[in-house]
Amino acid sequence: MAVDEQAAISVLRAAGLTSVGVLGRGVEGVVLDLGDGTAAKVWSSRSRADLDLLRTFYEGIEAGRLADSSVMLPLIVDVLEVEGHLVSIERRLDGEPVWQADGSSPDLSTTDIDVMTEALAALAAIPAQPAFLALPMLPGEPAFGPGAAFETQLADLVARRVTRFEQALAAAHPRVADTAASTIAALRSLETAPPTLVHGDLIAANVLRTGGRATAVLDFGFLSTAGDPAFDAAIAASVYDMWGPRARDVERTLDDAWCAAFGYSRERLLVYRAAYALITACCFGEDGSDGHFAWCIAMLDRRDVQDAIRG
Incomplete structure (x- = not known):
């Protein structure tokens, strides 16, 4: 189901998390800033299996990324299931x-x-x-x-x-x-x-x-x-x-x-x-x-x- 900004904030609240701002929104979901260097993406349509594969992919990127690279790349640090919604906790990417x-x-x-x-x-x-x-x-x-x-x-x-x-x-x-x-x-x-x-x-x-x-x-x-x-x-x-x-x-x-x-x-x-x-x-x-x-x-x-x- 599609997730709008207010629904995403409610999902985070149910998970005991607080958003300090919206970083992005699109067909796949809403991305909210958690204020601690991470972001939460409340997904509209991905399955848990999809997110597990994406997490594995991002872990591979992190393993291969040059330590001195100034270009940051995504990293999923946790995946939550909250009130029927999947939420990925990710590295916040700035710019x-x-x-x-x-x-x-x-x-x-x-x-x-x-x-x-x-x-x-x-x-x-x-x-x-x-x-x-x-x-x-x-x-x-x-x-x-x-x-x-x-x-x-x-x-x-x-x-x-x-x-x-x-x-x-x-x-x-x-x-x-x-x-x-x-x-x-x-x-x-x-x-x-x-x-x-x-x-x-x-x-x-x-x-x-x-x-x-x-x-x-x-x-x-x-x-x-x-x-x-x-x-x-x-x-x-x-x-x-x-x-x-x-x-x-x-x-x-x-x-x-x-x-x-x-x-x-x-x-x-x-x-x-x-x-x-x-x-x-x-x-x-x-x-x-x-x-x-x-x-x-x-x-x-x-x-x-x-x-x-x-x-």
Whole structure:
């Protein structure tokens, strides 16, 4: 059931906890500041099993995080069940979002780019841990397993998702079978990258900043795993501005910065964008009516994406 701010405060009161302010609210729940360096998230829809897996994932991050890193990452210290609600007690993460999408296109400053670059570097500095394979890649999909390369497992995920949603995808992108085959082949041909922590959904709102420095990265769980850090860079550049009138310019600017900073090839980023579009297009519905589906189809229709997957 959905939880609003007042309901969340009541749940905390029943648990003997007191909130000193609201830190955030969304579809998944409400986050309240406990005033002691921790925060309580009152969840709307997650199961206890989901939160146990997320806790394991975050413990893996903490084990691998560099001691001198200034970018803080989530950590669940306890999970409570209160009056039918699940409540996670977590490390409080401070700062303001880099940018909140509002339908416009941002005027990217050098500082904006530097903060996002710092966040990507912090994730890429954490080597793969077994716990990073705790989470399912998407609802209804298994977690990636140990032993096989990220690039190969991503190719397998593309194949499964296209088979599962072929009718919806083909209605909007008639050559989906050919696009999928080319994407799978391109993924399998990529040189295997040393696996590190992958966020998977690094929108600008998931990166917190104070001034010109990144302070935290939030909200793992959607495509979070151990894999190629270039995947995070590819998706972050594209989803920073998904809907604005200058979205392609924003993506291009971030690509320039991250190819220079990390040595990624543009072709690799484009192959990952094709894979992302194929695997996530039907995450929020199968009838093709939602905006994310349309965005993914537009990505698959792009000439540069098609050129990259065909080599």
